[in-house]
Amino acid sequence: MAPSSLLKAALIGNPNSGKTSLFNQLTGLNQKIGNFPGVTVDKKTGISKLTVDQQAEIIDLPGTYSLYPKSADEQVVMDYLFDAFLKATPDFLIVVIDASTLERNLLLFTQVRDLGFPVILALNMLDLAERDGKKIDIPTLSKKLNVPVVAVNARTGEGIEKIKAAMACPLHNAPERYFKPVEIAPAVISAVKSHMKIDNDYMALLLAHQYEGMLSLSAYDKAAIDAIVKENKFQSYSIQSTETLKRYDLIRGIIKDSISLPPVSFEKNRWSERIDKVLTHKVYGFALFFAVLFVMFQAIFAWAQYPMDLIDGLMGFLKQTLQEALPSGSLTDLLTEGVIAGLGGVLIFIPQIAILFGFVAVLEETGYMSRVMYIMDKVMRQFGLSGKSVVPLISGVACAVPAIMATRSIDNWKERLITIFVTPFMSCSARIPVYTVLIALVIPSRPILGIFNLQGIVMMALYLLGFLAAILSALVLHWILRSKERGYFIMELPTYKMPRWKNVGLAIIEKVKTFVFEAGKVILAISIVLWVLATYGPKEGMQEAKIAGEREAIAKGFTPAETENYIASKKLEASYAGHFGKFIEPGIRPLGFDWKIGIALITSFAAREVFIGTMATIYSIGDQAEDTDSVVQKMSKEKDPQTGAAYYNVARSLSLLVFYVFAMQCMSTLAVVYRETKSWKWPIAQFIFMTAVAYVSSFVVYSLFE
Amino acid sequence: MTKIPKSVADLKPGEKGTVCCFNDEVMSLKFLEMGCLPGSEVELSHKAPFGDPICIRVGGYALSMRLKEAATIMLID
Structure with a gap:
């Protein structure tokens, strides 16, 4: 048998395009999480078996709408592509496209192609596009774009074999230049190209726009590009805006022949919007949100107890067995009292963390979480937070560590910083045992109003106290911190979907x-x-x-x-x-x-x-x-x-x-x-x-x- | 009497308009990449409780934004 060869590929696409679902379909449990160099954004890589003797290592890049990053997550994409560009890795990029918003999704595709990367286009969510009355002619699209276009359904796994086959075939798409930046900024481009010793106009243009935020550029290169940009009075904003408009023009021309739109009278698929009317309603919307929170906390307290008892018992058993089996001495003590006890202290929290993040994942998968951010934004903003702070604050009830990592989706630095600062006030699972002991000590177990228990009420009051501390501290920071940077809340509300349990x-x-x-x-x-x-x-x-x-x-x-x-x-x-x-x-x-x-x-x-x-x-x-x-x-x-x-x-x-x-x-x-x-x-x-x-x-x- | 130019922030739920231009350059870059372009038809789908943020329909999908941001998208009247 021939030795297996390892291709390298990266998945890139808009948020909500089904990129991560496709990644999960391709790699399954063969995933590992690392970090991108210099930043803390998770780098997910996985191995996909393409054929008997060929495997591909796939990186799941964070979702982005363009190569002009607006958050820490998106910056990673640009830095990764720049690095990949210099080293001529990966072998190809898979651009995941949501067919129901083809035009917007192709913006990123044309940018990636202009950098000269070989590309396979994975056309996802065709079922949604068809429900909207749009028909896409895949062979024509493939011919027009000059890249392999593979229809996939990342939810059902349909088309995964086809995309694996396309990945296994050597890819020779001729370099394409959609947008010609030389027409707008010739002097800057030629100067950046010669300084960086690169031959791609568009990469030179991107560097001229973004050198300040690029993590992979040396201070020396940054200074040189800065001088070039200043000398030529490079108008970053207006050039970027011209580029985007030009690209949309080009895209419309390209897809004109490959997509048939529904007649104007066609009643668009508005069911998602109708659900929104209820879920974002000022009464029902909040009522449902609080009901969801209630069920979630109920689950953390009630369901997690069984696996937690089990883990506790197991660790106790392990400790006792080791104490009996090993000769007594400080080394045994270190192992049983130090290591095993410490390990037990870590493992005991897993059930609660798993349950809480399971809930959060379901809410995100269905698209409901975006609506929670939407209805909470105005309230949260009064405290210097964002609607997007809701997820970290809720997650903080399990553990502040993953909760703080979940703040990365907040674009605005001030809003993100305040969220990071106040999240640890939320009562995490490690506080529960302490609360339980101290409440049992002094609060009598007395029924209140027939159905409530005084101990339960005090427990709830402590959670509320933590939440109030979080929100009031946010207010204090909101007054203290001054920031000129603007926060965006320009966010896609994805259509409602059934959660994929695998995800x-x-x-x-x-x-x-x-x-x-x-x-x-x-x-x-x-x-x-x-x-x-x-x-x-x-x-x-x-x-x-x-x-x-x-x-x-x-x-x-x-x-x-x-x-x-x-x-x-x-x-x-x-x-x-x-x-x-x-x-x-x-x-x-x-x-x-x-x-x-x-x-x-x-x-x-x-x-x-x-x-x-x-x-x-x-x-x-x-x-x-x-x-x-x-x-x-x-x-x-x-x-x-x-x-x-x-x-x-x-x-x-x-x-x-x-x-x-x-x-x-x-x-x-x-x-x-x-x-x-x-x-x-x-x-x-x-x-x-x-x-x-x-x-x-x-x-x-x-x-x-x- | 001069007419006040209308922006997306002035739309009522169900009301439509066509984007003419943007009055904030930095913000406009984000809107452009989201497919909200001059000439695009937009419709106000719904508003969040307390009237802010709002959600519009553009390019076949739902886009939410704060009122302050919506006020930078000017409409043709």
Whole structure:
């Protein structure tokens, strides 16, 4: 058998053209996500088996309407094409075209062709075009455009074999020049061409327009092009506008013979519009949106519980098995208490993240999410946010890390920055265990109005509190930040479609992977560091703690298991973490917290739910019974050494709850904010701001209730 | 009395118009690439609650925009 050869291809097309569906059809589960160099936009690549001995590596480029980028996502396309142009990779580009809006989709096609890339045109959504009464003559279109045109249905998978066959055939489309930029800007083009040593007029023109934003240009080249542009008084806007109009003229000429439009009287397919009238209605629209949110949160709380219990049980089993099988020692402890516990802390969140992003994917697939952005935009704008901020804010309820990455679709930098800044205020899944314990501790389970439970209402109030903090902080930032850059809300509302479950499934896998690899590695690393801090301490202190613990245990007549747990808590007190806790105690005393809570606040930096485990150790429950009930029980028995009353009284518990609602206690989030904003300024500002809000609110709550 | 030039922002739901030109160069580039060109017929489909943003039909698809943006698309009267 001949050795298999690997072709390289890239998928490019308008948003909503079905590009990602086609990518999923071609590659299936053979996908991996990486990063484009220098930016944080996800780079999805996959392998597609074309024939027995030929495979293609396909890159799914972000959707764009033209080669003039207006967001971070779109900039990637231009940088990728420039790089591909210089290196003469890939072998070809597949331009995905939505046949129902053929004219607009062909704009990008002509631009790509003018760069000289070999192209296969994948004509998608012909069924939609036909429903609109449009008929497309594919052979004529192919002849006119001088490229292979393959009809596909990315939803059903129809035509996938044909496109694979077209990819396997060597491609020889002659270079085409649709638009002749030399006519508009001859001097600039020839100067850029000779400086960059390239021979393509259109690439030279694109560089003259976009050199400032290009990530793949060196500072030297940027300066040179800048000089050329200034010297020739290059009118970027008017030239771009001339180009686009010229292209539309050309496109109309080309498709004139290959498309037959419906007669004017033809009642266009307006069902999507009729659905819109209901879904964007000022009463029904909002009512439906809140109903969807309600179901979503219900699902996160109720459905996720089963798989979460399962994961919890499995990790517990694994830990116990390893502890029994391996010789006892610090290495085993590191593995079981540090690594396994950290891993468990990561895996436990997967069900909630999968469910939430499953919902988001379905809403996006159906086209409903665009309508949510549409109806929420005016409201969100009052707070300096955009309708597009809705998705990150909702996602923040699962985990802020993928939520912050979802802000990339917001074109306006100020709106995006504010969204990034306030998203961590949304109560994420890691806060739930903390809320549960503290609520169970002081809020009685009492029915309210017959159907509600007081504990449930307090839980909801905490979510609301987080949301209010997000939205009010956005308002503050809206006043502080000044921006001349304009935000667009010029956005296509795609027609409603049934969700493709394959796409939903792949989207879930993608988000879970993001969480595990982005947030997970930080959580794991910090868990290990914290384990070390909580296990080791100044040598003499640790020794004394052990001896004192043993002595006191005998005096109190503890069983061997109780003794072990008691010693563990004594050792924690003497450890580095204990010292830290005592070090910050003066600072947190106004909030009603002692050094024990101080340790929990510090360990919460790995993930907030570590609070429970820390409390379990501090109150010497031992790790065999690390469940919520025993922690609650133990904490409720803790007495205030001065007054003898319950230590975790209403004031202290509420103060702690409020602190966890507001405080920035997540390293993974800070890391992702740094990456997305490319500066330490924003994560630091966020940390200080959120911690300050938490501190002040806790102080107020504690003073009020005490 | 001079007539105030009409823009897409002035359309009522169901009302149609033909694009004449744009009064904001930067914004116009985005509209052009979205297929909203001088000479295109546009129809206001619906408005979001609170009257902003709005959704128009152009080139066979639904395009939403804020009122401020719609005000830059001038119509032939």
